[in-house]
Amino acid sequence: MAFDFDLVVIGAGSGGTRASRLSAGYGARVAVVEESRLGGTCVNLGCIPKKLFVYAAHYGEDFADAAAYGWDVGPRRFDFARLRERKDAEIARLNGVYAKLLDDAGVTRIAGRGRLVDAHSIAVGERRISAEHILVATGGWPSLPPTPGIEHAITSNEVFGLERLPERVVVVGGGYIAVEFAGIFHGMGAHTTQLYRGELFLRGFDGSVRRALAAEIRKRGVDLRFGADVTRIEKTRAGLRLALNDGSALEADAVLYATGRAPNTRGLGLDAIGVKTGPGGEIVVDDFSRSSVPSIWAIGDVTDRLALTPVALHEAICFARTVFGGAPTKPDHRDVPTAVFSTPSIGTVGLTEEEARDRHGDVLVFQSSFKPLRHTLTGRDEQTLVKLVVDRASDRVLGAHMVGAEAGEIVQGLGVAVKCGVTKAQLDATIGIHPTTAEEFVTLRQPVAAL
Numbered sequence: 024m025a026f027d028f029d030l031v032v033i034g035a036g037s038g039g040t041r042a043s044r045l046s047a048g049y050g051a052r053v054a055v056v057e058e059s060r061l062g063g064t065c066v067n068l069g070c071i072p073k074k075l076f077v078y079a080a081h082y083g084e085d086f087a088d089a090a091a092y093g094w095d096v097g098p099r100r101f102d103f104a105r106l107r108e109r110k111d112a113e114i115a116r117l118n119g120v121y122a123k124l125l126d127d128a129g130v131t132r133i134a135g136r137g138r139l140v141d142a143h144s145i146a147v148g149e150r151r152i153s154a155e156h157i158l159v160a161t162g163g164w165p166s167l168p169p170t171p172g173i174e175h176a177i178t179s180n181e182v183f184g185l186e187r188l189p190e191r192v193v194v195v196g197g198g199y200i201a202v203e204f205a206g207i208f209h210g211m212g213a214h215t216t217q218l219y220r221g222e223l224f225l226r227g228f229d230g231s232v233r234r235a236l237a238a239e240i241r242k243r244g245v246d247l248r249f250g251a252d253v254t255r256i257e258k259t260r261a262g263l264r265l266a267l268n269d270g271s272a273l274e275a276d277a278v279l280y281a282t283g284r285a286p287n288t289r290g291l292g293l294d295a296i297g298v299k300t301g302p303g304g305e306i307v308v309d310d311f312s313r314s315s316v317p318s319i320w321a322i323g324d325v326t327d328r329l330a331l332t333p334v335a336l337h338e339a340i341c342f343a344r345t346v347f348g349g350a351p352t353k354p355d356h357r358d359v360p361t362a363v364f365s366t367p368s369i370g371t372v373g374l375t376e377e378e379a380r381d382r383h384g385d386v387l388v389f390q391s392s393f394k395p396l397r398h399t400l401t402g403r404d405e406q407t408l409v410k411l412v413v414d415r416a417s418d419r420v421l422g423a424h425m426v427g428a429e430a431g432e433i434v435q436g437l438g439v440a441v442k443c444g445v446t447k448a449q450l451d452a453t454i455g456i457h458p459t460t461a462e463e464f465v466t467l468r469q470p471v472a473a474l
């Protein structure tokens with residue numbers, strides 16, 4: 024049977040774009056279907072605009088700290104609309120870059136919403152397209168609890184399009200997106216409250232990191248509350264009124280829900296053709312990203328493995344190699360370094376102390392908390408945390424964690440070492456770069472007692 028294409032990809036986000044381009048590079052005839060803007064969540068509503076907002080938010084502190092270094096900074100005013108316009112222009116530029124990358128690779132772009140029709144064809148509106156292989160890379164979508172009045176809340180999908188900076192913001196959620204936005208709003212000058220219903224936010228991160236970040240966020244002035252949840256949201260003349268589970272109420276101008284994301288599989292037609300999904304709607308795939316229907320594959324957030332852009336890219340590379348490159352390749356999800364662009368930021372790779380104790384039993388923990396050099400002059404009460412988790416028997420570094428400025432930049436390098444199986448002795452034999460925060464990772468000498 025002759026197919027229109029060798030591969031049709033649904034979704035031109037991080038994973039879908041990379042898979043399309045690489046597959047075309049192997050000589051496949053490829054089409055990619057996208058219902059929104061090219062580049063997906065990361066480019067349009069995720070990593071990139073978020074990081075630009077984080078930069079914007081940091082200037083507030085930097086201006087305040089400048090005085091200690093001899094700089095007098097004049098009157099300060101933050102123009103949110105100007106930031107948004109400049110951010111929009113940059114993202115429009117990136118959309119163009121994605122279009123060019125796809126065009127240059129010879130990938131056919133199809134605008135519209137794709138739906139599976141059978142194991143080898145999809146529909147986009149009235150149009151039918153057949154392909155030997157179909158790759159689903161439709162990403163994720165914010166999920167909201169059924170709280171009364173939830174229609175008054177915004178999610179990360181709307182936050183980047185706000186017309187103006189709200190004066191009072193409530194962020195609901197305890198994942199990395201919630202923590203990042205609490206820092207962004209606070210840094211931009213909004214009165215910020217963060218509510219998380221659990222005991223401590225950032226579940227899955229190392230315990231010391233979670234506690235250290237909570238302390239730093241509170242010191243900065245964010246009203247961070249644990250065990251707190253919203254039971255009702257009402258629109259009032261002055262803005263929004265949030266009833267809380269302890270009987271109290273909060274007034275706000277905006278409430279941002281960052282309470283998790285669900286795989287974007289609704290309306291794709293997966294069930295009808297027998298593509299298995301998991302309890303959260305995620306497409307169930309094997310080690311090579313193949314679904315229960317052999318011609319249908321899935322990568323990225325829609326598979327709910329590790330919802331990060333570089334992971335979606337990695338899965339895309341493995342997919343293209345496997346299907347068109349003649350070299351079956353399994354994605355490797357171990358020791359993926361990651362950052363949280365909170366204020367201050369988190370960088371982490373490998374196992375948390377808790378995971379390491381569970382899996383390896385006898386582990387040594389090396390940890391240091393100190394005032395960064397920069398703040399010796401500013402007097403800002405900020406502590407940086409660095410931590411290593413080491414397997415006692417093999418001396419192997421199982422995890423490296425940090426809370427402090429530029430944690431992502433620092434831990435990326437350590438990520439290479441951890442991936443290569445670095446031992447504590449090898450870190451000890453490494454000469455530090457002085458004076459830096461990063462050098463602390465190679466000068467931790469005494470293990471701390473078990474927490």
Ligand SMILES: Cc1cc2nc3c(=O)[nH]c(=O)nc-3n(C[C@H](O)[C@H](O)[C@H](O)COP(=O)(O)OP(=O)(O)OC[C@H]3O[C@@H](n4cnc5c(N)ncnc54)[C@H](O)[C@@H]3O)c2cc1C
Nearest residue numbers: 034036037038058063064065069137162323324330331332
């Ligand atoms: C606020 C926020 C901040 C983030 N920050 C970071 C970060 O700092 N670092 C990081 O690594 N990750 C971050 N992420 C996660 C990252 O954005 C995702 O992991 C990544 O985009 C996943 O790529 P993907 O290819 O799976 O899906 P996506 O990039 O989401 O792309 C899916 C694409 O499919 C399209 N689509 C969906 N359904 C259809 C359909 N039926 N037909 C046609 N098109 C369809 C969508 O429009 C979208 O363009 C962040 C996410 C959010 C929400």
